[in-house]
Amino acid sequence: TQLLEQSPQFLSIQEGENLTVYCNSSSVFSSLQWYRQEPGEGPVLLVTVVTGGEVKKLKRLTFQFGDARKDSSLHITAAQPGDTGLYLCAGAIFNKFYFGSGTKLNVKP
Amino acid sequence: DVKVTQSSRYLVKRTGEKVFLECVQDMDHENMFWYRQDPGLGLRLIYFSYDVKMKEKGDIPEGYSVSREKKERFSLILESASTNQTSMYLCASSRPPGETYGYTFGSGTRLTVV
Numbered sequence: 001t002q003l004l005e006q007s008p009q010f011l012s013i014q015e016g017e018n019l020t021v022y023c024n025s026s027s028v029f030s031s032l033q034w035y036r037q038e039p040g041e042g043p044v045l046l047v048t049v050v051t052g053g054e055v056k057k058l059k060r061l062t063f064q065f066g067d068a069r070k071d072s073s074l075h076i077t078a079a080q081p082g083d084t085g086l087y088l089c090a091g092a093i094f095n096k097f098y099f100g101s102g103t104k105l106n107v108k109p
Numbered sequence: 110d111v112k113v114t115q116s117s118r119y120l121v122k123r124t125g126e127k128v129f130l131e132c133v134q135d136m137d138h139e140n141m142f143w144y145r146q147d148p149g150l151g152l153r154l155i156y157f158s159y160d161v162k163m164k165e166k167g168d169i170p171e172g173y174s175v176s177r178e179k180k181e182r183f184s185l186i187l188e189s190a191s192t193n194q195t196s197m198y199l200c201a202s203s204r205p206p207g208e209t210y211g212y213t214f215g216s217g218t219r220l221t222v223v
Contacts, residue, residue: 004151033211033212041216041217042201042216043152043199043212043214044214048210048211088151088152090152090212095205096154097154097212099144099151099152100151
C-alpha cells in the first residue's frame with residue numbers, strides 16, 4: 001500500500017480538453033510537490049505547495065494543496081500534446097519524500 | 110545548465126555480477142538520493158546521503174549499498190545482481206531542505222539483469 005494514491009492512473013484526452021488529477025493520502029504532509037516525467041527522462045519539478053489551501057498557477061496548470069495538507073490536485077486547462085507525460089506527486093514528512101505511482105497523461109492532437 | 114548526470118542510460122548485466130551505477134551532480138548539493146522506479150509502484154527510496162561519507166538506508170536497501178567519497182558523486186552498488194533488480198534507477202540531489210527546494214533528477218539508468 002502506497003502512502004500517496006494518485007488517480008486516475010491513465011488518462012487519454014483530446015487537445016483542448018480540461019482535466020484534473022488527484023493525489024490523496026491519510027497522512028499529513030509538510031509540503032507536496034508535483035513532477036512531470038517524459039519517457040526516458042527523470043522527473044522534473046513543476047511546483048511545491050506548503051500551506052494548507054494554497055493554490056499555485058503555472059501557465060495552464062493549477063495546483064491546489066488540501067486544507068488539511070493530506071491531498072492535492074492538478075488541473076490542466078486546454079491540454080496540449082506537449083503536456084503528455086507521467087505526473088507524479090510527492091509528499092514530504094520530516095524531510096523525506098513519498099512518491100505516488102503517477103498519472104500517465106496522453107494528449108492527442 | 111545545472112544537472113545530475115548518470116553514467117549509463119542502459120545497462121544489461123548477468124545474474125550474480127557486481128554492478129556500479131554512478132551519479133554526479135554539479136550543483137554543490139548536500140543531499141543525494143537513489144530511487145528505483147517500477148510500473149505501478151512509483152519511486153521507492155533505496156539509499157540517501159546528507160553529507161560526504163554519510164549514508165542512510167531508505168525503504169528498500171536490501172541487495173544494495175552506496176558510496177559517497179566526494180560531495181558531487183553518489184554511487185549505487187548492486188552486490189550480486191538478481192533479476193528482481195531489473196528496473197529504472199533514478200539519482201536525485203537537492204539543497205536542504207529538500208521539501209522546500211525539491212529534487213533535481215538525473216535521466217535514469219534502465220538496468221536489465223538477465
